[in-house]
């Protein structure tokens with residue numbers, strides 16, 4: 001028997017017991033006559049002690065153990081004279097009387113402890129060693145708990161886990177497909193799914209009623225920070241549901257997940273319309289942990305002779321509570337921040353609200369105290385606060401102000417790591433227009449139903465049509481999205497027409513779905529959550545790489561197995577490449 005206990009298990013109550021443990025040598029301390037080893041496994045660390053006086057050969061053997069050797073020891077649990085309060089096994093140690101080296105180890109390329117000296121590339125190359133580290137392992141275990149909670153919840157709600165194929169048909173919608181050549185069908189290719197969207201809808205046509213799958217999806221996108229070419233979704237679909245049914249079911253899921261994984265009650269998740277989210281926060285995934293909401297002060301800021309405001313579509317102010325204490329230098333810093341090319345504002349206007357109730361703005365030339373008072377009133381500002389004001393085209397100002405709001409939130413410590421706030425954003429526009437080509441694109445995907453009362457608008461004013469779609473954002477990050485689907489062939493055809501598909505193209509690419517709609521397709525809708533992102537939020541890490549056992553780097557390379565890699569000529573020939 002390799003072990004009677006794990007390395008995280010033994011306590012003072014075990015003193016006197018003969019045990020055997022197996023694990024890795026994390027650390028060896030050599031005091032001449034005494035040798036101490038920290039033995040590590042997934043469960044923790046236990047101290048082993050060797051004493052020259054009791055057994056000189058054994059002590060000598062222990063002195064030769066290197067880091068990461070795999071060993072088995074037998075011995076007696078004894079109380080430690082020098083207790084370590086930092087670890088649960090810190091009251092005891094094992095007085096070893098038998099040591100077996102199960103496997104030697106080369107010196108690892110970086111230290112395998114909570115803190116490591118290894119850079120990211122090196123750790124990715126030796127990911128199996130990085131995964132021995134406790135903080136890394138903990139995230140993988142957390143992900144398991146997340147998975148398990150999701151499965152238990154959905155199972156209890158009657159959802160059925162159905163696998164859908166990975167080798168499917170390429171469609172030029174959305175992101176780029178990864179493709180796989182077919183050896184048996186010369187010159188033809190499969191695509192890896194960007195999501196199981198059409199399959200889950202077909203399962204509804206099949207009457208499966210409630211489907212879920214924790215499923216890999218593949219998108220061949222240009223590498224942006226923190227994207228993985230393969231990622232995991234919690235993919236779900238339900239029949240005979242309206243929006244509120246879907247939101248209720250999955251609010252339950254997310255609250256359950258936060259409760260089980262973090263012990264946190266997320267509370268009821270508020271619902272904002274897209275328009276309201278944009279108006280109040282300038283974002284369709286607002287961070288609800290703090291206020292600093294937008295105030296449109298156009299009506300009181302325009303018409304006073306300040307050309308910048310007068311020519312703007314919108315003048316928007318945010319109030320920073322207590323912000324009057326910002327120094328001149330800090331204000332200059334915020335101005336520089338919004339003028340960075342990525343943000344693109346021309347400048348930043350401020351208005352201090354002094355403790356005595358007077359105002360001091362950067363545009364005093366154009367605005368008197370009464371004018372500024374109106375700004376303050378409309379922005380709910382108090383003495384001691386400061387207003388920041390941006391103006392321009394509404395969409396652009398909102399975007400810039402959103403960046404400034406988040407920046408200030410970070411700076412002022414308002415985006416707390418251990419606080420979680422969700423928000424549903426609903427009623428997105430159905431379509432967005434490509435500025436250059438004038439072509440309409442589905443904002444969510446082409447299977448999303450318009451809000452039915454807007455159906456007529458599809459012909460006259462497509463940009464005004466709302467989608468029956470919803471997103472869930474937590475702490476300013478999108479974690480899920482879905483929609484009520486089109487289940488009517490005619491409407492689906494109309495949607496494809498709007499998106500510029502000819503009837504032949506629509507038939508060739510999505511004929512299977514439209515045909516299915518002619519055989520009694522039930523009303524249905526669903527959602528998909530980004531499991532990696534959700535796990536990262538729960539684990540309190542910025543990067544989804546941390547919650548993926550074997551992630552790729554930001555060039556899409558697996559540094560450990562060295563993929564992608566070229567094929568040899570024979571393989572290529574066989575595949576007709």
Ligand code: ASP
Nearest residue numbers: 195197482483526527528
């Ligand atoms: N398939 C969609 C996506 O991957 C989610 C959904 O509509 O259910 O974004």
